[in-house]
Amino acid sequence: MEKVAILGSTGSIGKNTLAVIEEHPDQFNVVALAAGKNVKEMIRQVKAFKPKLVSMATRKAADAVKQEVGETVEVLWGDEGLNAVAVCSDSTYLVSSLVGSKGLAPTLAAIRAGKKIGLANKETLVTAGHIVTAEARKHQVPLLPIDSEHSALFQCFNGERSAEAERLIITASGGAFRDWSREELIHATVEQALKHPNWSMGNKITIDSATMMNKGFEVIEAHWLFDFPYGKIDVILHPQSVIHSMVEFSDGAVMAQLGTPDMKIPIQYALAYPRRMPLRTKRLDLVSLSRLDFRALDFRRYPCLRMAYEAGKAGGTMPAVLNAANEVAVEMFLNRDCNFLDIEEIVERTLDAHQNVGNPSLEEIEEADRWARQFAKNCLVPVA
Missing domain, CATH: 3.40.50.720 (NAD(P)-binding Rossmann-like Domain)
Incomplete structure (x- = not known):
């Protein structure tokens, strides 16, 4: 037990x-x-x-x-x-x-x-x-x-040689604003941002889904979990959240893990691994679903995703600064102390001001975290 x-x-x-x-x-x-x-x-x-x-x-x-x-x-x-x-x-x-x-x-x-x-x-x-x-x-x-995307990648590697994989493909629902333009986001409210179309999650991760910072964090996490270079980790928009992620292999074959958007599935898989056990959950009905849609992601539309890739590639203390600044900015937004688009501005200004420390110790990471939080708080843009 x-x-x-x-x-x-x-x-x-x-x-x-x-x-x-x-x-x-x-x-x-x-x-x-x-x-x-x-x-x-x-x-x-x-x-x-x-x-x-x-x-x-x-x-x-x-x-x-x-x-x-x-x-x-x-x-x-x-x-x-x-x-x-x-x-x-x-x-x-x-x-x-x-x-x-x-x-x-x-x-x-x-x-x-x-x-x-x-x-x-x-x-x-x-x-x-x-x-x-x-x-x-x-x-x-x-x-x-336990994250559905990384659980999917983990399952796609079952029985496969990781050395023969060429690309990790992480899917993104797009969050509450996936069909909004940049111009429309200027007036986005907290209530609108918290209305995730597919998943029921906590407030912070729901906002991260709307900015696509959540996917950026998942890219960095996938880099460490699967020892893959950032240049071979892609993110694509998949509104239905049925394919949770995919792995493309050297022969062109693509393995995908599919399921309903229910977090109990990846949680149970992680708890029981390497076994599978029965679970009371809604079953996936592909016939009634009828279609699966995919779209490319534009870094200009989702600058938080771009910043995550850049911070991950830079390494050192940059990812810790990315995370700390984002936590502060999201809290500001949830408290109605800044606008939705201010989140990405606060994060970018904090990253630009940081002096990166390569191969940091835990103490240096904690110091970068403290610095980033203080700097980000001072980036506050009062709501008009």
């Missing part, structure tokens, strides 16, 4: 992970959970899954949880609590699904503790891919992708 700890249990990935575990109680057991400030949902999860350890982002949230769950569960908070959940001695598997760069330190701690990693936190590889992958190799820990 796999004993599972989850970072980000009250978020979209965390809830879907628990739904998968609930379907297979004989295969998986929840031993530790970490979340932000959603006290009500954490209390529900503790009562349903009975973990031995939980952690919340703040002392106030932790005290509220502890009051309801009693003394049978250890309740911690803050960074110390995150790390405790990540390296929980009772666990064998960590699902890392925190949003943002705060997932890096506890995920690294879990790798060093020898846990299997189900990775849904893109920023862990975006900001410190060279360190994370080296540590995973050193400790012989598998990094099993």
